[in-house]
Amino acid sequence: MNSAPLSGLYAPSLSLLTDLYQVTMAYGYWQQGMQDREAVFHLYFRRPPFDGGYAVCAGLAYAADWLENLRFSEDDLTYLGSLKSTKGAAMFPQEFLDYLRDLKFTCDMDAIAEGTVVFANEPLIRVQGPLLQAQLVETALLTLVNFQTLVATKAARIREAAGSDTVLEFGLRRAQGFDGGLSASRAAYLGGVDATSNVLAGQRFNIPVKGTHAHSWVMAFDDEPEAFAAYAKAFPDDSVFLVDTYDTLEGVRHAIKVAREMRANGHELSGIRLDSGDLAYLSREARALLNEAGFPNVRIVASNDLEENLITSLKSQGAKIDTWGIGTQLVTAYDQPALGGVYKMAALRKPDDSGWDFTIKLSEQLAKTSIPGILQVRRYETDKGQPRADMLYNTAEPLPENLILVDPLDATRRRPVRPDAAYRELLEPIFRRGKLVHALPTLEESRKRAHREVLSLDPSIRRFLNPHTYPVGLEETLNTFRTNLILEKRPLRLA
Amino acid sequence: MNSAPLSGLYAPSLSLLTDLYQVTMAYGYWQQGMQDREAVFHLYFRRPPFDGGYAVCAGLAYAADWLENLRFSEDDLTYLGSLKSTKGAAMFPQEFLDYLRDLKFTCDMDAIAEGTVVFANEPLIRVQGPLLQAQLVETALLTLVNFQTLVATKAARIREAAGSDTVLEFGLRRAQGFDGGLSASRAAYLGGVDATSNVLAGQRFNIPVKGTHAHSWVMAFDDEPEAFAAYAKAFPDDSVFLVDTYDTLEGVRHAIKVAREMRANGHELSGIRLDSGDLAYLSREARALLNEAGFPNVRIVASNDLEENLITSLKSQGAKIDTWGIGTQLVTAYDQPALGGVYKMAALRKPDDSGWDFTIKLSEQLAKTSIPGILQVRRYETDKGQPRADMLYNTAEPLPENLILVDPLDATRRRPVRPDAAYRELLEPIFRRGKLVHALPTLEESRKRAHREVLSLDPSIRRFLNPHTYPVGLEETLNTFRTNLILEKRPLRLA
Numbered sequence: 004m005n006s007a008p009l010s011g012l013y014a015p016s017l018s019l020l021t022d023l024y025q026v027t028m029a030y031g032y033w034q035q036g037m038q039d040r041e042a043v044f045h046l047y048f049r050r051p052p053f054d055g056g057y058a059v060c061a062g063l064a065y066a067a068d069w070l071e072n073l074r075f076s077e078d079d080l081t082y083l084g085s086l087k088s089t090k091g092a093a094m095f096p097q098e099f100l101d102y103l104r105d106l107k108f109t110c111d112m113d114a115i116a117e118g119t120v121v122f123a124n125e126p127l128i129r130v131q132g133p134l135l136q137a138q139l140v141e142t143a144l145l146t147l148v149n150f151q152t153l154v155a156t157k158a159a160r161i162r163e164a165a166g167s168d169t170v171l172e173f174g175l176r177r178a179q180g181f182d183g184g185l186s187a188s189r190a191a192y193l194g195g196v197d198a199t200s201n202v203l204a205g206q207r208f209n210i211p212v213k214g215t216h217a218h219s220w221v222m223a224f225d226d227e228p229e230a231f232a233a234y235a236k237a238f239p240d241d242s243v244f245l246v247d248t249y250d251t252l253e254g255v256r257h258a259i260k261v262a263r264e265m266r267a268n269g270h271e272l273s274g275i276r277l278d279s280g281d282l283a284y285l286s287r288e289a290r291a292l293l294n295e296a297g298f299p300n301v302r303i304v305a306s307n308d309l310e311e312n313l314i315t316s317l318k319s320q321g322a323k324i325d326t327w328g329i330g331t332q333l334v335t336a337y338d339q340p341a342l343g344g345v346y347k348m349a350a351l352r353k354p355d356d357s358g359w360d361f362t363i364k365l366s367e368q369l370a371k372t373s374i375p376g377i378l379q380v381r382r383y384e385t386d387k388g389q390p391r392a393d394m395l396y397n398t399a400e401p402l403p404e405n406l407i408l409v410d411p412l413d414a415t416r417r418r419p420v421r422p423d424a425a426y427r428e429l430l431e432p433i434f435r436r437g438k439l440v441h442a443l444p445t446l447e448e449s450r451k452r453a454h455r456e457v458l459s460l461d462p463s464i465r466r467f468l469n470p471h472t473y474p475v476g477l478e479e480t481l482n483t484f485r486t487n488l489i490l491e492k493r494p495l496r497l498a
Numbered sequence: 499m500n501s502a503p504l505s506g507l508y509a510p511s512l513s514l515l516t517d518l519y520q521v522t523m524a525y526g527y528w529q530q531g532m533q534d535r536e537a538v539f540h541l542y543f544r545r546p547p548f549d550g551g552y553a554v555c556a557g558l559a560y561a562a563d564w565l566e567n568l569r570f571s572e573d574d575l576t577y578l579g580s581l582k583s584t585k586g587a588a589m590f591p592q593e594f595l596d597y598l599r600d601l602k603f604t605c606d607m608d609a610i611a612e613g614t615v616v617f618a619n620e621p622l623i624r625v626q627g628p629l630l631q632a633q634l635v636e637t638a639l640l641t642l643v644n645f646q647t648l649v650a651t652k653a654a655r656i657r658e659a660a661g662s663d664t665v666l667e668f669g670l671r672r673a674q675g676f677d678g679g680l681s682a683s684r685a686a687y688l689g690g691v692d693a694t695s696n697v698l699a700g701q702r703f704n705i706p707v708k709g710t711h712a713h714s715w716v717m718a719f720d721d722e723p724e725a726f727a728a729y730a731k732a733f734p735d736d737s738v739f740l741v742d743t744y745d746t747l748e749g750v751r752h753a754i755k756v757a758r759e760m761r762a763n764g765h766e767l768s769g770i771r772l773d774s775g776d777l778a779y780l781s782r783e784a785r786a787l788l789n790e791a792g793f794p795n796v797r798i799v800a801s802n803d804l805e806e807n808l809i810t811s812l813k814s815q816g817a818k819i820d821t822w823g824i825g826t827q828l829v830t831a832y833d834q835p836a837l838g839g840v841y842k843m844a845a846l847r848k849p850d851d852s853g854w855d856f857t858i859k860l861s862e863q864l865a866k867t868s869i870p871g872i873l874q875v876r877r878y879e880t881d882k883g884q885p886r887a888d889m890l891y892n893t894a895e896p897l898p899e900n901l902i903l904v905d906p907l908d909a910t911r912r913r914p915v916r917p918d919a920a921y922r923e924l925l926e927p928i929f930r931r932g933k934l935v936h937a938l939p940t941l942e943e944s945r946k947r948a949h950r951e952v953l954s955l956d957p958s959i960r961r962f963l964n965p966h967t968y969p970v971g972l973e974e975t976l977n978t979f980r981t982n983l984i985l986e987k988r989p990l991r992l993a
Contacts, residue, residue, distance in 0.1 A: 020676050022668060022695040023709030031711070031732040037718065044714070082701040089768070090735045138714060145671035146679055173517060176640035177836040181515050182677035184641055200517040206577040214518030216526070219539070219633060219843040222857040223532065237526040240585045249860050250989045273584070280862055331836045340835035341672040341826045348714040362717040365744050367775055494745045 016076040017069060019083075021142040026083065029135045030099050038102075038135035041352035043377050045126035046144055048344040049370055052156055052336065056470030057120045057460060059159045059453050060127050061190045062151030063433070064117065064443050069143050071439060073108045080104055109437035110136050113430040115380065116444065118155075118193060118452030120460060121429075122393060122475045124411060125380045127152070127344070129430055132437075134351065141346040150183075151190035153342040157310075157333050158194025159457050163465055164314035169326040171213050173200035173306070174334030187334035193450050195457070196329070208446050215241075215276070221248040231261040235272070239265065243274040243304055246289075251280055255289045259296045274302035274326065282307065283320035290323035302326055310337070311467060347373040350399065359399055363488050369412055375488055376400070376481055380429040383420060389459050392418065393429075396478035408476025414486070418474065511571040512564060514578075516637040521578065524630045525594050533597075533630035536847035538854075538872050540621035541639055543839040544865055547651055547831065551965030552615045552955060554654045554948050555622050556685045557646030558928070559612065559938050564638050566934060568603045575599055604932035605631050608925040610875065611939065613650075613688060613947030615955060616924075617888060617970045619906060620875045622647070622839070624925055627932075629846065636841040645678075646685035648837040652805075652828050653689025654952050658960055659809040664821040666708050668695035668801070669829030682829035688945050690952070691824070703941050710736075710771070716743040726756040730767070734760065738769040738799055741784075746775055750784045754791045769797035769821065777802065778815035785818035797821055805832070806962060842868040845894065854894055858983050864907055870983055871895075871976055875924040878915060884954050887913065888924075891973035903971025909981070913969065 032038045051058045075083075080103060086094040110132025115121060128144060130137045161170055172191040178184030181203075188204030198211040205212035216234055224230035227249065235242045244261070246254025255275060262272035275293075277285050282305045293301050305317070306328030314327055331337055350359045361375035376397030383391045394408050410416035433441045444452070463471035477485065527533045546553045570578075575598060581589040605627025610616055623639060625632045656665055667686040673679030683699030693706040700707035711729055719725035726739045739756070741749025750770060757767035770788075772780050777800045788796050800812070801823030809822055826832055845854045856870035871892030878886045889903050905911035928936045939947070958966035972980065 017676070017698070019697040019701050020670070020679070021697050022670055023697050023700070023707045024695065024711055025709075026697065027709060027733060028711050028715050031715065031729055032718070034732050035728050040718075042718070079701070083697075086700075086707065088733065088736050092735075094733075094736075134718060138712075141712075142671050143676075146673055146676055149672060150674045150678065175515070175517055176637050176841075177644060177838065178641055178678075179645045179674035179830065179835065180677035180679075180681040181512070181638075181641055182675035183645065183673075184515070184675075186675040200519065202514040202516050202518050202521065202577075203512070205518070205581075206514050206574070212518045212581065214520075214522060216519055216523050217633075217636075218859045219857075220523050220526065222843050222859065223527070223535075223537070223629060223846055233530050234526055237529050238522060238583065238589075240587075241583050241589075249987050253989050279866070331838070335674065335830075335835040337835055340674065340830040340832055343672065343826070346671075348717050351718055362714075364713045364717065371774070492744050494748050 016074065016079050018073055018075050019079050020069070020146065021139065025139050025142055026095075029139050030095055032135045032138070033099055033102055038133060040134045040354070041132065042134040042137045042348055043129065043131045043350035044137050044141070044346055044348050045374070045378055046128040046148060046344060046346045047124055047126050048342050050123055050343070052153055052339045052342055053160060055156065055160065055467065056464040056473060057122060057156070057457070058152055058342070059155040059194050059457065060115050060119045060121045060152055061117050061155035061193050061449070062148035063114050063128070065147040065151065065186065066128065066144050067433060067439060067443060069147060070108045070112065070140060070434065073140070075103045075106065106136070107437055108136060108140070108434070109133065110434060111432070111436065112434040114433045115429045116431065116449070116452060118449040118456060119429060120390070120456045122473050124374060124395065124475060125393060126378050126430065129378065131377065145344055145346055149342040149344040151186055151193075152344070153336045153339070154187045154190035154334065155194035155453065157336045158191040158196050159453060160311040160467065161314065161327070161329055161333060162195030163457070164311040164318075165327050168324070170196045171198050171200065171326060171328045172196045172330070172333055173214065173328055174330035175201045177331040178334045184334060189446065191333055193446060193453055195450070195454060196333070210446070215243040216245055218245060218248045221245065227254060227257040228260055231258060232264065235261055235265050235270070239268070239270040241273055243276050243302070244272070245276045245278060247277060247279050251277060251285050252288055252292070255292050259292060259298065262298055262301065263296075272298065272301050274304050276304040276306065276328070278306050282324065283317050283322040286323045287321060304328055306330065308332060315467070349373065349375050350377050361484070361488065363485065363492060365489060365492055372489060374411070374477065374481070375485055381426045382429055383424045383426045386425070389461065390473065391424070392474040392476065394420065394476055394478050395481065397481045397484070400480065402478065403480055407479040408474065409479050409482040411477050411482070414482060417479070418476065511569065511574050513568055513570050514574050515564070515641065516634065520634045520637055521590070524634050525590055527630045527633070528594055528597060533628060535629045535849070536627065537629040537632045537843055538624065538626045538845035539632050539636070539841055539843050540869070540873055541623040541643060541839060541841045542619055542621050543837050545618055545838070547648055547834045547837055548655060550651065550655065550962065551959040551968060552617060552651070552952070553647055553837070554650040554689050554952065555610050555614045555616045555647055556612050556650035556688050556944070557643035558609050558623070560642040560646065560681065561623065561639050562928060562934060562938060564642060565603045565607065565635060565929065568635070570598045570601065601631070602932055603631055603635070603929070604628065605929060606927070606931065607929040609928045610924045611926065611947060612944040613951060614924060615885070615951045617968050619869060619890065619970060620888060621873050621925060624873065626872065640839055640841055644837040644839040646681055647839070648831045648834070649682045649685035649829065650689035650948065652831045653686040653691050654948060655806040655962065656809065656822070656824055656828060657690030658952070659806040659813070660822050663819070665691045666693050666695065666821060666823045667691045667825070667828055668709065668823055669825035670696045672826040673829045679829060684941065686828055688941060688948055690945070690949060691828070705941070710738040711740055713740060713743045716740065722749060722752040723755055726753060727759065730756055730760050730765070734763070734765040736768055738771050738797070739767070740771045740773060742772060742774050746772060746780050747783055747787070750787050754787065754793065757793055757796065758791075767793065767796050769799050771799040771801065771823070773801050777819065778812050778817040781818040782816060799823055801825065803827060810962070844868065844870050845872050856979070856983065858980070858987060860984060860987055867984060869906070869972065869976070870980055876921045877924055878919045878921045881920070884956065885968065886919070887969040887971065889915065889971055889973050890976065892976045892979070895975065897973065898975055902974040903969065904974050904977040905969075906972050906977070909977060912974070913971065
């Protein structure tokens with residue numbers, strides 16, 4: 004083991020960020036001469052997270068960066084060359100390692116823009132190109148997109164609950180690894196929080212950073228008023244006093260005392276923070292104390308394992324909270340810490356290049372059976388840009404004149420598309436033959452898109468409890484094709 | 499935003515991996531001239547994860563690496579210098595940035611070795627040194643230790659359920675960021691899994707890597723037997739066929755067909771993998787088919803959202819599974835994705851250097867009230883090395899002759915320590931004045947320790963449902979001191 008596990012980490016190569024089976028399959032394809040057969044894979048999830056009605060797409064910038072830098076370094080190749088079979092032989096022959104040395108990503112990749120709202124079964128990413136490469140990138144794409152989509156969605160829900168209140172993310176200490184913290188801060192900002200406590204995220208992604216002091220600050224002084232006064236001296240215009248180190252309402256009184264001194268010197272206390280106890284009761288009491296003392300503009304920040312349902316509950320109890328500090332629940336997506344996105348092969352060029360074989364993964368559950376084709380997602384919208392329904396269709400086949408959407412879980416549920424319905428195609432070209440052809444939006448742009456997109460959804464889809472299912476249908480000829488392919492691939496069993 | 503978020507990441511400096519409030523407090527302490535006051539902080543958790551009876555300590559090697567490299571780069575300082583107060587002034591004056599430029603970690607740090615079993619309230623890490631520094635490192639220590647301790651503990655539980663079966667970790671695709679995957683693979687190996695699919699973890703930490711093929715491999719061939727045969731050609735001695743792409747038991751029959759061809763060529767099929775459906779039923783059927791066909795040594799690998807309780811249930815149903823593939827549930831610690839460790843100040847040198855002020859954070863709940871002192875953890879053991887009870891005591895005060903352990907949650911529960919009881923002290927010196935003074939064990943050594951330590955616990959503490967609470971007591975004079983400090987700090991309210 005490397006005794007300094009962080010030193011120089013992730014530079015120069017992250018290309019081994021993959022499951023071994025991607026490399027063993029790569030070798031198998033290479034050995035079979037199948038490495039350049041053109042294949043199509045889709046990355047999608049089967050159910051929106053948190054029993055919700057939608058997800059907010061995120062992580063594409065990471066994925067694109069990883070793909071652009073996909074190159075096996077000499078260290079990587081030395082390591083792969085050192086792997087042994089059970090019998091002690093080299094797992095991979097030198098010729099294959101030489102092949103990997105020259106490998107670059109040359110696929111086409113289409114993706115849905117970060118910040119777009121997406122639904123079950125919709126490809127967030129479509130990779131088309133040489134089979135070996137299109138397979139090899141699976142793990143990294145899933146790792147990078149699954150998590151950020153999960154956290155962006157959680158952030159959007161928290162934003163929904165908080166309304167126009169300020170929301171701060173400060174989950175780094177409870178994050179899953181340091182990148183679990185850093186990429187969570189990015190995704191949380193994309194999904195709608197206003198700032199982070201994570202300084203590295205601030206530096207790298209230009210996210211506003213916020214933070215004041217911990218309990219230990221108070222404990223380092225003889226008493227609370229002294230601690231508050233010292234902090235106010237350092238940050239006369241940006242002080243938020245944490246008031247619950249010893250006793251919350253005593254702490255509020257001490258904050259008021261120091262706020263008066265600050266005012267006498269021409270400064271105003273920014274806020275107080277409650278981090279424990281009954282936040283509904285304490286925030287109302289604190290608000291009353293502050294208002295009586297002539298500090299109606301001092302903000303009340305609350306934290307302590309908050310998430311969208313607790314925020315909703317506190318608001319319904321009349322809590323007087325202006326700013327929500329969200330940590331663990333957001334950065335780990337505590338109630339569902341994995342999205343469960345998958346990456347499935349959906350088409351493979353015939354060996355004689357005469358066309359496509361469309362491929363399918365069966366399952367006992369129809370919901371887990373994959374969708375064959377080279378898919379595009381078409382979103383039908385109202386004049387006002389409100390999404391009405393999405394259609395998945397196979398771009399390798401001509402579309403029929405009359406379009407009908409079929410529910411992939413219940414073929415008797417169908418809805419025809421009105422001929423003049425406005426729509427947009429969600430998957431956009433990102434890579435062509437391995438070259439980035441799309442200027443990726445800035446994080447701010449993606450954040451604005453997420454905000455706009457979530458608000459464009461009907462409230463029935465955004466609600467937390469039993470949300471309405473947004474209609475995503477398979478174009479009818481695709482559905483028929485898929486059904487026939489299932490019947491063809493599934494062995495008949497006698498009843 | 500940086501449009502290439504992965505490029506060059508984490509090199510050269512990770513020093514901004516912190517919450518902003520650590521930096522604002524650092525500035526405040528510096529401004530007050532308190533930066534060098536000697537302080538003591540403890541990192542601990544309040545409840546073992548997963549409603550379990552213990553945790554397995556992990557992450558120290560990362561923490562030590564981070565501390566050794568703690569240095570603000572010019573980029574870091576430029577960023578901090580660019581931060582503005584609400585009024586538009588610089589948040590930090592140049593003199594303070596100059597101070598940070600020269601800052602190195604000069605504290606003492608003691609820690610419990612990775613792989614040790616630990617319990618609620620026990621300091622896994624104790625930092626003693628200049629207040630500013632000891633505070634500044636809080637967030638990174640928590641991030642790096644919380645998560646790895648969580649995952650190592652989950653892995654130990656899964657190992658417990660799996661007994662002597664092989665356990666593989668392959669959660670990278672569902673991990674929380676790429677380091678969420680990498681550090682999870684490390685911690686999972688430390689906690690007891692046998693191998694990982696994560697190639698980067700294999701390379702960096704010398705963890706055995708395993709993996710065979712995905713459903714897409716099968717889908718890339720005309721039929722399943724052809725796919726299996728092609729894979730066997732690439733890995734004649736290390737093939738595990740995934741049999742559920744179309745129909746599991748059909749898949750087993752196809753695997754047998756190819757296994758016969760392999761045997762004819764002098765090779766043996768290693769295993770088959772079941773990834774869906776009723777694993778109890780399918781594994782028994784598969785075992786019967788394989789045995790009948792003369793392949794009793796072909797292993798059966800199972801995967802699909804497995805964790806310790808499912809493994810236990812499958813075993814009790816007579817499932818014929820030799821190898822457990824664990825992904826999402828392990829690397830995200832799905833049922834409790836954060837440990838909730840905290841870092842609290844426990845002592846501060848008096849301004850006149852005449853001794854210590856011991857500090858406490860109060861809470862409405864006694865369990866959340868911190869423990870003052872410069873703590874050590876003493877573990878009393880039987881002759882056979884089985885832990886009997888742990889004692890937290892304040893090293894800054896003399897120990898009384900007669901030692902009595904007091905339950906921190908119920909002072910009426912006391913147990914005297916027999917005078918001749920054998921013990922060891924768990925916190926060991928790691929840094930002295932900022933220098934690493936301890937040769938950190940290799941990952942293999944920590945893994946062996948974890949194995950030994952978990953097995954030394956009474957089964958009643960290791961069980962999953964309502965485990966027995968291992969006794970951790972405060973040494974009586976520490977408990978009395980703490981009680982008095984609580985009474986002193988808590989304002990009296992009339993009933």
